[in-house]
Amino acid sequence: MATFFNEFFGVSADDVDEYGAFNVSLINDLPLFIDPFLLFNSKNSDYEQLHEDILKYIIFLREEVAAGRVNDDLINAWFRFPEVKQNWLGFSMVGNSGSGLGSKFAVALRSNLQTVFANFGSEQVTKGSHLEKVCLVSEGVGRDNISDFTLNLILDFICRYTQEFAIQHIAPELRKKVWIQKAKFNYETKSWQRLQYELPFIDGDYVLLTPKDILTRDDNWINKGDMVHQFEEIPVAIPDNQLRGQVFAYFDSVLAKPLDRKPSAEEHAEAVIKTYLKFPQLVDWYIKYKEDNGDKARDISLEKVALTKFMFEQQVKDIQAQLGAETDFYKVTGSTYEETHQRLAFFKSVIEDKGGHRIFWHGTECIQRESDLQILCKFIWYGTPSDASAEVNDGRGPVDFKISRGAFDKTLIEMKLAKNTKLKQNLEKQLPIYLSASEAKKGIKVIIYFSASEEAKVNAILKEMGIEGHKDIVLIDARNDNKPSGSKA
Incomplete structure (x- = not known):
């Protein structure tokens, strides 16, 4: 009874593992996500280039927005993306279908390009620029959106990565040449190109493999919950005493603490986010803190991905065999x-x-x-x-x-x-x-x-x-x- 990628395509789980890919289920999405910080913090030159490509696209969008050249048609073309369900990763509890990156994400990204992304590509505090900024101050933009956006921006790499494995290990009758509509962005024509790849193909659709070392199980290393939690410590790290005083004064005024009770966690978090929006440089100081501890991101993600593999692959296979045999x-x-x-x-x-x-x-x-x-x-x-x-x-x-x-x-x-x-x-x-x-x-x-x-x-x-x-x-x-x-x- 086939459940996982290797079983459907007649290859060994060891082959998938040694290639560095996660052996996805083709029955249901698994709760793993692409973390762009793992591209940024990697010593893999391919990953470093992917991160640079992501930054290039965000900077392109910011410049187009700043120049007033973005209309509704270009919002659809540049800011909105279909879900790439064929990687079988994400939140879906039914098969592998999700909602993709719709208008809510597009609005949040466009808005942030003029605020927290205003200095994107030329930050003074951090070592680099980070796509994850879009989820730090926007409601309803979470790790699944960041993962989906990252996947769309590196889709050409993921397709070539899968194609290489397929040609080496998968029988020709289980592969098919397919056209991917938004595979790579052409900066000369300012449009997304479609490209063709030979990919694993079954039940009327292709399947994509994702490298394990760019996946995480829970929140991205740079995430909103952590940023809110770290708020009291971030302003303290700012060398500018005057700015630090302004930050805490503004925070206290926004919180407007009731006299009869302690502010709720929701009220506190809302005041924190408003303060970050008022002083967007705080976001960079938070990101600097995460960069300085970046090696932990890799170790934690590797451990969580290994746990996911153990729980949803090995354990499932063992109990399926036991139920079938006994x-x-x-x-x-x-x-x-x-x-x-x-x-x-x-x-x-x-x-x-x-x-x-x-x-x-x-x-x-x-x-x-x-x-x-x-x-x-x-x-x-x-x-x-x-x-x-x-x-x-x-x-x-x-x-x-x-x-x-x-x-x-x-x-x-x-x-x-x-x-x-x-x-x-x-x-x-x-x-x-x-x-x-x-x-x-x-x-x-x-x-x-x-x-x-x-x-x-x-x-x-x-x-x-x-x-x-x-x-x-x-x-x-x-x-x-x-x-x-x-x-x-």
């Missing part, structure tokens, strides 16, 4: 409700009795995010004869999975971590709403716990609600230490 997980029949209960029973048995709990652990650290849990379960569920759709929104918010066969046989599944602070509220309200919105007749809640205290918490909530032992509440014991010898099902 149970009838991939052979169950009946209605979707019966199928779901059978699969969950097999899954619970493997987790609790056969060492499968390791899928949720890396050393002494257990899975922390429900989004990661849902991706893992999406991979494991892959292979059902039913339509297993993740994060389906039928009008009242998304449900983790909808298992369906036609319009009248539907079963909904909610996957939750026991530590979720809103677990009781979710049990009381969320699933019944989903059942009504989807016109599904059955719904199952799966709750996974990692400690005795989490188990006690869940049981107390279920007992209080009068649903302890309900067949549609499936508890899975994924504890790592003192593992019970038998299933508690």
Whole structure:
């Protein structure tokens, strides 16, 4: 059952790994992102050139904006980009489709070119210029936007990188010459050119590989949350005493601290961002701090990418093999409700009795995010004869999975971590709403716990609600230490 790039294209995982690429899933996006700082801070000459190319394009945009030559048509041509979904990385919980870089990003970038990017390319404080500035003071511009924008600006390199691997390792019948519309920018014609590449091709689309050493798991090294958190320290580093005083005076006036309470975290963060906008040179001082600690970025990203590979590739492959070899997980029949209960029973048995709990652990650290849990379960569920759709929104918010066969046989599944602070509220309200919105007749809640205290918490909530032992509440014991010898099902 093919799940990952190497399996679909008949190459070994070692070949992909030794080439330096991340072995993506072709079932669902994985939560990894391109961090442009890793290009800037690299000693790889190709990466250094890519970063210079990014700066050249931003400077071009800034000059065109400053000259008043940017109209709506050029906004679409120069500032907006389609999502490059073929790299199979990002936030998508359903396949690999995302929204791309639309008008919100274009507006933020154009605005910042006249403020925080005003000295772009000629900074006095930092060692270089950084694309990430666009996400530091703009609402709704996050790591996925920065990653998507970076990918679009280095797309020619990514295509050539993938093409080289494909020609060396992938059979001709699994490759195809394809045209990429916005592959490289031509500064003479001031337009994006389309170029042709021979790429891995399957199920009607091409696939792109991305080098592991430009990827990160969480926030970019230069990111808004960190900049807000570091605000108290940044002005102190400024040698200009007068400017430093102005910064703190302005911040205090914007915060307008209420007399009866301490400002909320949101109010504090809003005041910080307004201060950065008032004194954009502060952004450069923050970036200088990140540059000075840049070597940590590489080490942290390598560790997080390795963890992602371990969790979403090796662990998934191991548990798929175990489920296939030791149970009838991939052979169950009946209605979707019966199928779901059978699969969950097999899954619970493997987790609790056969060492499968390791899928949720890396050393002494257990899975922390429900989004990661849902991706893992999406991979494991892959292979059902039913339509297993993740994060389906039928009008009242998304449900983790909808298992369906036609319009009248539907079963909904909610996957939750026991530590979720809103677990009781979710049990009381969320699933019944989903059942009504989807016109599904059955719904199952799966709750996974990692400690005795989490188990006690869940049981107390279920007992209080009068649903302890309900067949549609499936508890899975994924504890790592003192593992019970038998299933508690």
